[in-house]
Amino acid sequence: MLVRSDLLVNKAFSFLVCVLASVVAVGAAPQGSPSVVKVEPPSWWARHTIDPVRLLVRGRNLQGARVRATRAGTTVSNVVVNKPGSYVFLDINIHPSARPGSYPLVVETGQGVATIPFTIELPLGWQRNFQGITTNDVVYLVMPDRFADGDQSNNAPPDAPALANDRKNPRAYHGGDLRGIINHLQYFKELGVTALWVTPWYDNWNGVNACDKPWCPNTYYHGYHAIDYYAVEDRFGDMATLRELVNKAHRLGLKVIQDQVANHVGSQHPWIKNPPLADWFHGTLDRHSLNKFQNSTLLSPHANQQEVRNTLDGWFNDDLPDMNQEQPDVARYEIQNALWWVGITGVDGIRQDTIQYMPRAFIRQLSDSLHRQYPKMWMVGEVFERDAAQTAFFIGGHVGWDGLDTKLDSVFDFALWNASLLAFTNKLSMRALRDQLKYDSLYPDASKVTTLQNNHDTPRFLSLEGASLEGAMLHAAFTISVRGIPQLYYGEELAMEGKEDPDNRRDFPGGFPDDTRSAFTAQGRTATERRMFEWTRAWLRLRAEHSSLRQGRLIDLFYDNDVYVFARQHVNETVIIAINRGAQEKKIAVPAAAIGLRGNSQAVGTIGSNETATFANETATLTLPPRTASAYVVR
Numbered sequence: 037m038l039v040r041s042d043l044l045v046n047k048a049f050s051f052l053v054c055v056l057a058s059v060v061a062v063g064a065a066p067q068g069s070p071s072v073v074k075v076e077p078p079s080w081w082a083r084h085t086i087d088p089v090r091l092l093v094r095g096r097n098l099q100g101a102r103v104r105a106t107r108a109g110t111t112v113s114n115v116v117v118n119k120p121g122s123y124v125f126l127d128i129n130i131h132p133s134a135r136p137g138s139y140p141l142v143v144e145t146g147q148g149v150a151t152i153p154f155t156i157e158l159p160l161g162w163q164r165n166f167q168g169i170t171t172n173d174v175v176y177l178v179m180p181d182r183f184a185d186g187d188q189s190n191n192a193p194p195d196a197p198a199l200a201n202d203r204k205n206p207r208a209y210h211g212g213d214l215r216g217i218i219n220h221l222q223y224f225k226e227l228g229v230t231a232l233w234v235t236p237w238y239d240n241w242n243g244v245n246a247c248d249k250p251w252c253p254n255t256y257y258h259g260y261h262a263i264d265y266y267a268v269e270d271r272f273g274d275m276a277t278l279r280e281l282v283n284k285a286h287r288l289g290l291k292v293i294q295d296q297v298a299n300h301v302g303s304q305h306p307w308i309k310n311p312p313l314a315d316w317f318h319g320t321l322d323r324h325s326l327n328k329f330q331n332s333t334l335l336s337p338h339a340n341q342q343e344v345r346n347t348l349d350g351w352f353n354d355d356l357p358d359m360n361q362e363q364p365d366v367a368r369y370e371i372q373n374a375l376w377w378v379g380i381t382g383v384d385g386i387r388q389d390t391i392q393y394m395p396r397a398f399i400r401q402l403s404d405s406l407h408r409q410y411p412k413m414w415m416v417g418e419v420f421e422r423d424a425a426q427t428a429f430f431i432g433g434h435v436g437w438d439g440l441d442t443k444l445d446s447v448f449d450f451a452l453w454n455a456s457l458l459a460f461t462n463k464l465s466m467r468a469l470r471d472q473l474k475y476d477s478l479y480p481d482a483s484k485v486t487t488l489q490n491n492h493d494t495p496r497f498l499s500l501e502g503a504s505l506e507g508a509m510l511h512a513a514f515t516i517s518v519r520g521i522p523q524l525y526y527g528e529e530l531a532m533e534g535k536e537d538p539d540n541r542r543d544f545p546g547g548f549p550d551d552t553r554s555a556f557t558a559q560g561r562t563a564t565e566r567r568m569f570e571w572t573r574a575w576l577r578l579r580a581e582h583s584s585l586r587q588g589r590l591i592d593l594f595y596d597n598d599v600y601v602f603a604r605q606h607v608n609e610t611v612i613i614a615i616n617r618g619a620q621e622k623k624i625a626v627p628a629a630a631i632g633l634r635g636n637s638q639a640v641g642t643i644g645s646n647e648t649a650t651f652a653n654e655t656a657t658l659t660l661p662p663r664t665a666s667a668y669v670v671r
């Protein structure tokens with residue numbers, strides 16, 4: 037039961053509530069004076085598409101609370117106190133002419149008063165911020181803890197046991213941080229990527245989990261166990277450093293993507309012992325269902341509701357309490373939180389973790405709210421499925437059988453990633469690439485998918501069975517030249533090895549104080565690293581130089597066991613990509629007329645092959661060197 041009071045709208049009702057509140061207090065221990073511990077969001081903007089904004093105030097002794105504004109420019113309404121008096125929800129309207137500054141509210145009970153701090157922020161400029169991600173971008177995934185330690189003063193927070201800070205333990209914090217990323221922005225420019233996806237920077241618990249399992253002791257160095265949706269991880273830096281990172285990245289022409297996790301929080305979150313509402317989570321720490329990951333039930337119109345509810349409501353694991361987005365106050369909290377981070381930092385995109393375990397109606401609401409305020413804003417959802425039917429079901433732009441269009445901008449293309457790993461480790465024919473790409477018919481616009489090289493949840497290419505450096509190079513070239521928005525993973529450009537998590541999250545060489553060499557510089561790279569880095573850079577440069585590789589349609593030209601040849605074509609520009617994974621040189625006739633090429637056209641080998649092919653009898657014969665990917669620019 038909620039205790040309601042709404043001073044501005046219904047005074048009579050609020051009087052009744054006060055009477056009821058005092059009745060409730062009779063016989064209870066004397067109530068102490070109210071206090072405020074946390075205000076979420078702590079700030080907002082005038083002329084925002086969300087007005088009023090709903091505040092969640094955590095505190096003590098809030099029973100019967102009345103809340104009022106202290107300055108013109110804001111008004112308070114719809115005040116609701118939760119049953120234990122530990123939270124107040126309230127709406128705050130911001131007048132369009134309200135100037136930025138401090139607008140504290142006063143909360144008052146029969147036992148005293150307390151202040152709710154609240155700020156109206158100056159909006160960040162539209163020129164450089166909130167730019168969204170397009171096929172002109174190449175995304176680079178970086179984990180702050182494992183990339184570079186730019187500030188050793190944050191490596192051992194006072195509340196962290198020594199065991200938590202141990203570079204020798206792959207599950208402990210290694211000291212990397214936001215300053216480390218700032219220090220190496222030039223590296224991303226040199227490589228040729230245009231956007232950084234940074235794994236979650238919400239504050240996580242600083243402690244160590246002990247257990248008798250092989251994965252203990254462990255920590256939340258990865259950031260996916262938020263204990264505060266409105267704070268920056270203290271080991272990574274602070275809000276000023278985060279804003280500096282986004283600002284400096286933008287000045288260099290690099291976009292920033294925030295990793296958001298609306299599906300769950302960490303079990304150390306204060307909400308676990310003290311939830312704002314009884315149905316804030318699906319269950320409690322002691323009583324909850326575990327997700328059985330029957331993910332296909334989220335796609336099937338024939339699934340039974342018991343399995344669907346388990347997949348939506350079950351906890352990802354016992355350590356990740358599942359948020360209940362069907363409770364309107366939870367949905368509102370999370371949508372505001374997503375918008376607050378965008379507004380306060382200026383990020384250009386969002387990667388939404390474990391998105392399919394949230395109701396599709398909520399995904400739609402979140403997408404709409406982001407686009408309404410920031411028209412170019414882009415969100416990519418992690419639907420970790422090797423079945424394109426499932427990823428396509430979640431991308432926006434079409435209505436599913438449930439009558440819903442999620443309006444989600446992008447999904448990761450795990451299906452094509454999987455086919456590429458199998459083809460380039462010789463487990464499947466090269467035809468498998470074309471055979472997977474034919475299912476692009478499932479997408480309303482397949483150019484919008486995010487094509488991943490790898491990520492922090494998958495073994496690195498070089499550690500796959502059957503992997504070779506040449507295979508890794510072909511996989512990279514294919515990922516960068518196929519349709520979609522390519523997403524690379526830190527260290528793959530150095531042919532780094534690493535098996536399952538956390539081995540696939542090794543420290544970037546040269547990012548840490550006692551490293552003996554630095555792969556940030558050409559001189560510090562081994563011969564293998566140099567080869568992979570230069571190769572990756574060459575393909576990224578080719579992509580940057582040719583609109584056909586960024587925006588062109590994809591046309592299959594030839595495919596067999598060892599070879600896949602396709603064209604990317606945009607307006608008057610054509611690039612032919614020819615991949616030969618076999619040990620022999622191959623001569624391949626491609627149907628030039630089919631892509632509108634004439635007798636005087638030439639296909640000039642730019643990467644891989646250095647031969648020029650001419651067109652005759654409606655075909656062109658390409659000579660493909662063994663174990664390489666070639667790019668032919670058609671002139």
Ligand SMILES: [Ca+2]
Nearest residue numbers: 187188211213
């Ligand atoms: Ca550090």
Ligand SMILES: [Ca+2]
Nearest residue numbers: 240241242270
């Ligand atoms: Ca922390």
Ligand SMILES: [Ca+2]
Nearest residue numbers: 348358393394
């Ligand atoms: Ca869920």
